[in-house]
Amino acid sequence: MSLAARPGPWKRGPVPAALAVLLGLLMLLHAEIPNRIGGIGSLVETFLPWFGLLIPVLLAAALWRRSASAVAALLLVPVTVWLNLFGGPLVDESRPGGDLTVVSHNVGAGNPAPGGTARDLAASGADLLALEEITAQTKTLYDEELAKVYPYHAVRGTVGLWSRLPLSDTEPVDLRMDYGPLAETEPPDVMAADDRALRTTVATERGPLAVYVAHLGSVRVMPRGGFWTDSRDRGAQALAEAVAAEQNERVVLLGDLNGTTDDRAFDGITSQLHSAQDEAGHGFGFSWPAAFPVARIDQVLVRGVEAESSWVLSATGSDHLPVAAAISW
DSSP: OOGGGSOOTTTSOHHHHHHHHHHHHHHHTGGGSOSTTTTHHHHHHHTGGGGGGHHHHHHHHHHHHTOHHHHHHHIIIIIHHHHHHHSGGGSOOOOSOOSEEEEEEEOOTTOSOHHHHHHHHHTTTOSEEEEESOOTTTHHHHHHHHTTTOSEEEEETTEEEEESSOEEEEEEOOOOOSOSTTGGGSOHHHHHHTOOEEEEEEEETTEEEEEEEEEOOOOEEETTTEEEOHHHHHHHHHHHHHHHTOOOSOEEEEEEOSSOTTSGGGHHHHTTSEEHHHHHOSSOOOOBSTTSOOBOOEEEEEESSEEEEEEEOOOOSSSSOOEEEEEEO
């Protein structure tokens, strides 16, 4: 082919240009992706920020093809959409100060060094410390290690809250983990041991603060079933209903929700509570898995109080990273 007949830069690279538009539309219209087939919508939303990694790949293809149309499509669609969705975390939104520091950590049932984890958390400076995945074997250890710093605590099943301030009105929150006709046949003591959420009132100098600690059901990626989220989604709905019925205007939700706030399964919760990381964090605040975090599934969500800063603590023996926030009102 002669140079005269070679396509111009605006006519080259139709494939990378088309892929750029499709990528942008995927991120822009993620809420329209159906969940009926293998939970694909929730799966996409769980890892939605990572779709931005496809942008430099497409840019390389556009430059290799010397395609002006592909570069323009890339800048106008996926880059614009990604920055609109996730440009905020690139800016440090944190502010100094805060009346209370809260920390939430899934300490891990298989944690090989729970004592070290407890000591690390006690040294974090938190006023309120929420733990998830406490086992019958480690409960006493956490009680003993945290008692000197936190004179008040409440534990229900596998979740607990340790506090520098008095607690009252503690009660379990039913996350509907036991579902179906056999659920009602379980003895009360068995059901209590499996509790995965609690609600309590913290007495602060500014008045009562309602605190929820929750560990929603796990999710699974299965070859035939796709992204299985049934247990988690039932728990999210139950938790949203509990928060909706909460009379206290000041609410903090701490816990391992096994999902990101981009996931549509949490619309009932995020319509009532705001993410401390989104409001006052720096970066995405990924918390799982600890070895190479790819998603923020551990959350600090608030209502009626202001998040001043939000951050992720160093790794402990758990497969999750602790998350923290300073709040004020």
